[in-house]
Amino acid sequence: MPKELRFCRNCGFRLGEGSAEYTETVRFNNAPPGTLPGNSSPNSGHYGTRGGPMAVSHGGKIKKRRGRMTGMTWMFIGLLIFFVIAAGFTAIIKPIRQNIADIRQSMPSRAYAGVHSFDTTDGGVTFDNVEPPGSPADIAGLVGGDIITTVDGQAVRSDDEMMELLGRTPIGKTLDVVYVRDGETKNTKLTTISKAEFDRLARQSRDRPEGLGQFGYDDDEAERVEIPGTKIFGVRLDDILQSRAADLAGVKNGDIVIEFDGIPIRTPEEFRSRVRRALPYSTVKLLVMRGGERLEIPVKMGRQ
Numbered sequence: 678m679p680k681e682l683r684f685c686r687n688c689g690f691r692l693g694e695g696s697a698e699y700t701e702t703v704r705f706n707n708a709p710p711g712t713l714p715g716n717s718s719p720n721s722g723h724y725g726t727r728g729g730p731m732a733v734s735h736g737g738k739i740k741k742r743r744g745r746m747t748g749m750t751w752m753f754i755g756l757l758i759f760f761v762i763a764a765g766f767t768a769i770i771k772p773i774r775q776n777i778a779d780i781r782q783s784m785p786s787r788a789y790a791g792v793h794s795f796d797t798t799d800g801g802v803t804f805d806n807v808e809p810p811g812s813p814a815d816i817a818g819l820v821g822g823d824i825i826t827t828v829d830g831q832a833v834r835s836d837d838e839m840m841e842l843l844g845r846t847p848i849g850k851t852l853d854v855v856y857v858r859d860g861e862t863k864n865t866k867l868t869t870i871s872k873a874e875f876d877r878l879a880r881q882s883r884d885r886p887e888g889l890g891q892f893g894y895d896d897d898e899a900e901r902v903e904i905p906g907t908k909i910f911g912v913r914l915d916d917i918l919q920s921r922a923a924d925l926a927g928v929k930n931g932d933i934v935i936e937f938d939g940i941p942i943r944t945p946e947e948f949r950s951r952v953r954r955a956l957p958y959s960t961v962k963l964l965v966m967r968g969g970e971r972l973e974i975p976v977k978m979g980r981q
Contacts, residue, residue: 788846788869790814791878793821793946795836800857801826802839805946809879810954817854817867821950822901822910822943826862827855843869858941860908882954890955891979893921894928899945902933904966910943911935911966926976929967936964953981 791812792804806821807814825833829852833839846852851868895916902913911933917923934942937951938961955961957980965972 788848789875795839797835806950809882811878813867817865821947824857889953889981891981892952893918893923912948922979932965
């Protein structure tokens, strides 16, 4: 290269003419890395120290860069906390549930009579219907609408008293029951059963292979009414369905049912219960009041 063409060793640009414009490079061998141009550390960039995991500070010390947690790390921590809390919750709740189950098992089972919901009424307690078939009340000859006044020599004036009495009665005990039907006082005996036996009877009736009986009326349009001039109540049918068992047998809208297959009918619930328990395609005797006249109508039952 010609002698006159001189270039700066640092920037690489051509130097001007004359010796005054040339400055010899001075090297400082003992200078710390990164403190002078050309004496940069491997981590130095064009504008200073680069931020790597091990960055060199201006003082020459190595600084460790603080790491940042990623989304996966936070997700893992969240799942870990969730499982710890779930395990603690299970450890607390499981003994409590076991204690509740033990308490229930240790409590004596209440005696069942086999009627649907006692209600307070004038003179005692009444109920909607007898259920299921074969229950103590069914065997005793009770029907929905009867008013129970005395049980085992104790007067019963409210549904709460009746439930308390059954709660104190041992399972399998036979009770003397006094009740009123159509203004007449009657007596019967009722032997209580357990809930397990009650449930068994209900399943047996519901799942019988013959199926359930069908009468052919809208049970939402059935109403309990009093027969004029008597103390007897019956169930008035206001919507007989066409081409069903009742319609084919000649039952009319407005007929008041007072007996079904020999059983007194005093509530819509009892009538519906007796219809369901009737055997499909069997013929039952229906006793109705129509315009002040008592009619007996044989009805061949349908099947639900």
